[in-house]
Amino acid sequence: MELIEDIVVKKLKPILDERGYVQECFRSDWLMFQKFGQAYITTAFPNVVKAWHYHKIQVDNMVCILGNMKLVL
Numbered sequence: 109m110e111l112i113e114d115i116v117v118k119k120l121k122p123i124l125d126e127r128g129y130v131q132e133c134f135r136s137d138w139l140m141f142q143k144f145g146q147a148y149i150t151t152a153f154p155n156v157v158k159a160w161h162y163h164k165i166q167v168d169n170m171v172c173i174l175g176n177m178k179l180v181l
Contacts, residue, residue, distance in 0.1 A: 112181055116140040120171065133171045142167055149173075 111117070118140065122131040134141055152158050170179065 115181065134169055141169070 116139075118138070120131055120133070122129040134144070150158070170177070
């Protein structure tokens with residue numbers, strides 16, 4: 109994967125046992141973590157494109173919890 113300057117991709121590793129799994133999404137000791145601002149959850153139906161908008165300067169931390177996400181930068 110070719111990376112864009114200042115874009116950080118962190119592979120998250122779920123911890124699985126017979127009860128299910130747990131996975132850390134954000135930790136304050138991760139180098140890319142700056143601060144907490146807000147959190148929200150969104151879903152999209154199959155073949156739906158969402159959130160085409162522009163921010164001149166913005167830091168987003170995103171986690172795909174189910175399925176796949178295609179992020180266009």
